[in-house]
Amino acid sequence: MPIASFPITPVFGARVEGVSLSDITAGEFEQLYAIWQKHHVLVLRKQELTNPQFERFSAMLGELDPPPNQGAGRKSVPGHPNLYVVSNRKDGAGVPIGALGDGEAQWHTDMSYLERPPFASMLWSIELPETGGDTFFACMPAALRSMPRQLVERIERLSIKHDGTYDSGGNVRKGMTANDNPMHSTGTPHPVVIEQPETRERTLYLGRRRNAYIPGLSLEDSEALLDTIWGYATAPQVTLRHQWQLGDVVLWNNFTTMHRRDAFPADQFRTLHRSQIKGNHVPTAAVRKEAA
Ligand code: SIN
Numbered sequence: 001m002p003i004a005s006f007p008i009t010p011v012f013g014a015r016v017e018g019v020s021l022s023d024i025t026a027g028e029f030e031q032l033y034a035i036w037q038k039h040h041v042l043v044l045r046k047q048e049l050t051n052p053q054f055e056r057f058s059a060m061l062g063e064l065d066p067p068p069n070q071g072a073g074r075k076s077v078p079g080h081p082n083l084y085v086v087s088n089r090k091d092g093a094g095v096p097i098g099a100l101g102d103g104e105a106q107w108h109t110d111m112s113y114l115e116r117p118p119f120a121s122m123l124w125s126i127e128l129p130e131t132g133g134d135t136f137f138a139c140m141p142a143a144l145r146s147m148p149r150q151l152v153e154r155i156e157r158l159s160i161k162h163d164g165t166y167d168s169g170g171n172v173r174k175g176m177t178a179n180d181n182p183m184h185s186t187g188t189p190h191p192v193v194i195e196q197p198e199t200r201e202r203t204l205y206l207g208r209r210r211n212a213y214i215p216g217l218s219l220e221d222s223e224a225l226l227d228t229i230w231g232y233a234t235a236p237q238v239t240l241r242h243q244w245q246l247g248d249v250v251l252w253n254n255f256t257t258m259h260r261r262d263a264f265p266a267d268q269f270r271t272l273h274r275s276q277i278k279g280n281h282v283p284t285a286a287v288r289k290e291a292a
Contacts, residue, residue: 005035005042012139012257013240014039022053023251030062037199040256041137042161043242044249047124047218051273052079053134054124054255058082058275065111065118065276067099077273086123087271088264098271103167105261107138107234110254110276111251112207112283113164113188119197122251125244127271132264135242135250137257140204144193144240147229152193155229156286159189163211168260170210182213189215191285192229194257202286203256206233233258235280244272255283 003016008050014035019028021044036042044173049057058064067076067084075098077083085098144152145211165176165185172178179185192214194205196258206212209230214222232238252259 003031003141004033007039007040008041008043011142011238011240012039013041013043013137015043017045017047019044021047022049024057024060033061036251036253040139040141040241040253041242042251044251045245046247047249048247049124049249051077051083054273055080055275056082058122058277061120062277062280065278067274067276081273084130084274084276085271086274087269088266089269089271098153099167100169100245100269102264102266102268103169104263105259106170106208106210107136107230107258107260108168108208109206109258112162112190112205112254113186114279115188116279116282118276119254119256119279119281120251122249122256122275124274125246125248125268125272128244128246129264129268129270131268132262133244133270134262135244135259136239136261137242137252138234138239139194140206140233140238140256140258141201143233143235144202144204146235146238147232151228153241155225156191156193156288158192158214158216158225160192160205160207160226161185161187161189161213161215162207163187163213166208167212168208171193172269180211182211183219185211185213187211190283193286194255194283196253197281197284201256203286204229204233205255205259205283206230254279255281
């Protein structure tokens, strides 16, 4: 069956049909990869997978990255140290089997506090609550294109320090000390406007809002400029909402999108397995064609 893709919004995201990730062929993978490069977020419904099959498909994208250093519930899938559990379930001893609990996860790009952040991530739904827990994506190239030229010219010369203190659930990462001063918290600077390393598409690269800081600016000016940028980055016209069904696999480009998740009722269960692909690229400043 040929692979078919259907845009989710006019801006980004595609639902893909006609491929079973459990036995995807090299030829199908090539087609899928091309669709993903164009649409940034792919949704594949009704995937019947085992953990080894999910891991095998993930590894077709590149070397897998072990789960991040979460402050709460850093747990891998038993027997699969490279697969990460996102869940609010607890084991018999009351220890979370996964990360992020049942709360909101705020807008973020995965692990952008690293020098070479992962370039792709994927979630596979195992159990879902009756309500809540939707995941939202924001398209960073589209957000950049929606900005006035004067603002783009200002920010393309700047960097953002990407804070490594807190995860998207607000937990202090293991080995870090709570610090709410964006000027002094630990993090890694990356250019605000970068190139997607494979397609060379220009894109915003923001990480997460908490503790972000623009070096060289006063804290007040940095906060004001970041708020302006984030207004464009999370505007409804550049975002999409994914309402999960069992067996969904969602793959996103970590250089060109951000994501967040809604909270869900604490007395219901939500478990997804996640894989992450190591980045081979340091985010690099994009140079405008006329300036090159
Ligand atoms: C994540 O940030 O990777 C988790 C998103 C989700 O639980 O939907």
